[in-house]
Amino acid sequence: xxxxxxxxxxxxxxxxxxxxxxxxxxxxxxxxxxxxxxxxxxxxxxxxxxxxxxxxxxxxxxxxxxxxxxxxxxxxxxxxxxxxxxxxxxxxxxxxxxxxxxxxxxxxxxxxxxxxxxxxxxxxxxxxxxxxxxxxxxxxxxxxxxxxxxxxxxxxxxxxxxxxxxxxxxxxxxxxxxxxxxxxxxxxxxxxxxxxxxxxxxxxxxxxxxxxxxxxxxxxxxxxxxxxxxxxxxxxxxxxxxxxxxxxxxxxxxxxxxxxxxxxxxxxxxxxxxxxxxxxxxxxxxxxxxxxxxxxxxxxxxxxxxxxxxxxxxxxxxxxxxxxxxxxxxxxxxxxxxxxxxxxxxxxxxxxxxxxxx
Numbered sequence: 001x002x003x004x005x006x007x008x009x010x011x012x013x014x015x016x017x018x019x020x021x022x023x024x025x026x027x028x029x030x031x032x033x034x035x036x037x038x039x040x041x042x043x044x045x046x047x048x049x050x051x052x053x054x055x056x057x058x059x060x061x062x063x064x065x066x067x068x069x070x071x072x073x074x075x076x077x078x079x080x081x082x083x084x085x086x087x088x089x090x091x092x093x094x095x096x097x098x099x100x101x102x103x104x105x106x107x108x109x110x111x112x113x114x115x116x117x118x119x120x121x122x123x124x125x126x127x128x129x130x131x132x133x134x135x136x137x138x139x140x141x142x143x144x145x146x147x148x149x150x151x152x153x154x155x156x157x158x159x160x161x162x163x164x165x166x167x168x169x170x171x172x173x174x175x176x177x178x179x180x181x182x183x184x185x186x187x188x189x190x191x192x193x194x195x196x197x198x199x200x201x202x203x204x205x206x207x208x209x210x211x212x213x214x215x216x217x218x219x220x221x222x223x224x225x226x227x228x229x230x231x232x233x234x235x236x237x238x239x240x241x242x243x244x245x246x247x248x249x250x251x252x253x254x255x256x257x258x259x260x261x262x263x264x265x266x267x268x269x270x271x272x273x274x275x276x277x278x279x280x281x282x283x284x285x286x287x288x289x290x291x292x293x294x295x296x297x298x299x300x301x302x303x304x305x306x307x308x309x310x311x312x313x314x315x316x317x318x319x320x321x322x323x324x325x326x327x328x329x330x331x332x333x334x335x336x337x338x339x340x341x342x343x344x345x346x347x348x349x350x351x352x353x354x355x356x357x358x
Contacts, residue, residue, distance in 0.1 A: 001025065001026065001027045002026050002027065002123045002124065003026070003027040003028075003029070003121065003122045003123050003124070004021055004026045004027070004028055004029075004122060004123065004124040004125065004126050004170060005029050005030075005031055005113070005116075005117040005120070005122045005124070005125045005126070006018040006021060006028055006029070006030050006031070006125070006126045006127070007031060007032075007033060007109055007113060007125065007126070007127045007128075008030040008031065008032050008060035008063065008064070008071070009032065009056060009060065009128070009198075010032065010055070010056030010057065010058075010059035010060045010192065010195075011056075011059075011128065011192060011195055011197065011198065012128075012181060012182060012185045012190070012192050012193055012194075012195055013128030013129075013130075013173060013181060013197075014060075014127060014128035015059075015060070015063040015128070015185060015190050015192055016128065016172075016173065016181045016184050016185050016190070017126055017127065017128040017170075017171075017172040017173055018030055018063065018064070018067065018069070018126070019063075019067055019184070019185075019188060019190070020172040020173075020184075021126055021170065021172055022067055022068070022069060024172075026124075028067075028069040029069055029070045029071070029072065029122070030060060030061075030063070030064040030069060030070070030071040030072070031071070031072050031073070031074050031113070032056065032057050032060045032061075032071070032072075032073050032074070033073075033074055033076045033080075033108065033109070033113065034057075034073055034074065034075045034076060034077055035076060035077055035080040035084075035104075035108070035202070035203075036077055036080070036203065057073060059191055059192045059195070062191050063190050063191065063192065066188075066189070066190065066191075067188075074113070074116060076108055076112055076113070079107060079108055079111075079112050080104065080108055083103055083104075083106075083107035083108065083111075084100050084103045084104045084107065084108065084203075085100075085203055085216060087100070087103050088100045088103070088203075089212070089213045089216050089217050090217075091340050092209065092210075092213050092241045093213065093217065093219070093221070093241060094266055095240055095264045095265070095266035095339065096338075096339045096340025097244045097245065097338045097339065097340040097341055098340045098341070099157065099309070099340075099341060099342055100201055100203075101157045101201075102157050102159070102160060102342055105157055105158055105160065105161070106160040106161075109125075109127060110125070110161055110165045110169060111165075113125055114165060114168060114169070117168075118168070123168070124168050124169060124170050125168065125169055125170070126169065126170040126171070126172060127169075127171065128172075128173055129154045129158060129171050129173070130147040130149055130152040130153060130154045130171075130173050130174065131144060131145070131146070131147050131153070131154050131155050131158055131171050131174055132144070132145040132146070132147055132171060132174035132175070132349075133145070133166050133169060133170070133171055133174075135167075136293070139293065139294070141163065141292070141293060141294070141295065142163050142166035142167050142292075143166075143292060143293050143350050143351070144158055144159070144161060144166060144292050144293075144350070144351040145174075145349045145350050145351065146346070146349040146350075146351075147171075147173070147174045147175070147176075148174065148175050148176065148177060149176065149177035149178055151177075151178070152177070152178055155344065155346075155351050156306060156309045156342065156344050156354075157309065157342075158351075159290060159292070159342065159344045159351055159353060159354030160290050160354070161290075161292070162290070163292075166292070182194070209241070210239065210241045210242045213241050214241075220239075221239030221240060221241050221242075222239065222269060223236050223237060223238055223239060224236070224237050224239075224240065224268075224269035224270055224271070225237065225269070225270050225271075226251075226253055226270070226271050226272075226273050227270050227271070227272050227273070228272070228273060228274065229262065229272060229274045229278055234253060234255065234273060235253045237251075237252070237253075237270075237271045238252060240264050240266060240269065240271060243261045243264060243271050244261060244338065245261050245262065245263070245264070245279070245336050245337075245338040245339070246260060246261065246279055246335065246336030246338065247260065247261040248260050248261075251273070253273070255273070257275075258275075258276065259273040259274070259275075260273065260274060260275070260276055260278070260279055261273060262274040262278040262279055276335075279335050279336045280333035280334065280335055281333060281334060281337050282329060282330050282332070282333045282334070283327060283328060283329045283330065284307070284327070284328050284337050284343060284357050284358070285321070285325055285326070285327055285328075285357075285358045286325070286326050286327075286328065286343050286354075286355035286356055286357050286358060287324050287325050287326070287355055287356060287358055288324075288355050288356040289324065289325075289326050289353060289354070289355035289356075290353050290354060290355065291352065291353035292351050292352065292353050293347060293350050293351065293352050293353070294352065294353070296320075297318065297319070297320040297326070298320075300317050300318065300319040301317065301318050301319075301347075301352070302315075302316075302317055303315075303316055303317070303318050303328075303345040303346060303347055303352055304316065304345070304346045304347075305318070305328055305330070305343055305344065305345050305346070306343070306344055306346075307334060307337050307338070307341055307342070307343050307357065308338075308341060313346050314330055314331070314332065314334060315330070315331040315332075316328050316329060316330045316331060316345075317329050318345055318352070325358075326355060328343055328345070337357060338357060339357055339358060340356065340357065341356075341357050342354050342355065342356060342357070343355060343356075343357055
């Protein structure tokens with residue numbers, strides 16, 4: 001009997017994933033990952049959130065008990081703090097806009113948790129992500145594919161998975177949609193069948209990224225100048241970490257017309273404001289790239305690509321420039337392509353790979 005360690009957040013998706021694997025005959029153990037220190041959890045609860053709180057652990061444990069398998073809690077808070085929270089804050093301070101879910105998947109869920117599972121003799125890990133893993137006999141590579149429920153597609157935040165990780169991971173929800181998952185949970189009498197989905201970055205429950213960074217890094221970012229696209233000073237900004245490309249609201253400046261953040265210059269400590277038309281670009285350069293469906297890119301390849309989680313993929317061509325850098329050229333200009341975000345490439349339903357926008 002194959003053994004699988006299921007990451008259980010306390011939510012309905014991971015609970016149903018564990019239930020399905022149990023029904024399929026796997027030897028299941030559930031684990032909840034403790035990501036924060038108690039003081040971080042207490043701060044999150046002030047905002048009415050419960051991510052990683054005791055109630056989530058209890059929900060996961062109750063599901064495991066009902067379904068008849070063991071449940072443990074692993075303390076991964078040091079890894080999470082260093083690889084996710086620290087990286088997030090430092091990236092913002094460098095003028096970029098990172099996606100911490102990608103780093104959490106890369107380093108914690110499919111990095112440290114998989115290593116722990118293998119140390120304990122488990123064949124696989126599993127989560128409640130909406131995605132599909134399949135082996136391509138022709139290419140001899142494991143592939144990451146889009147799920148049946150396109151509205152819940154999470155492949156964008158999973159593009160960093162390696163061949164080793166894909167070969168030892170199960171995604172039981174890939175063929176289901178969210179209403180089916182909730183119906184299965186309700187039918188089984190699971191305590192969290194109607195539990196709301198988490199929407200926020202778990203360690204910034206109030207959405208105040210700048211406030212988190214100031215507290216986490218104990219820094220105050222200096223004020224600087226708003227400038228127009230020709231370099232003319234328009235006014236004073238309150239610190240670069242308060243702004244992101246594409247932002248229109250809460251700029252703290254009135255120009256008599258709509259203004260958008262189109263660029264940030266960390267060296268000059270300036271935030272460039274412009275018209276919406278100034279947000280569009282036809283190409284980008286990305287590094288820190290991970291290829292999945294192909295081992296290497298030896299010639300330009302036609303793909304579809306997305307530069308934000310919620311964006312619909314757009315037709316493009318990707319080329320390898322050397323030195324770990326890839327160029328993505330879109331057929332049509334794209335809005336608010338942002339340094340620090342991910343660009344993820346697709347060939348139909350198959351993830352080709354992805355990287356970090358420079």
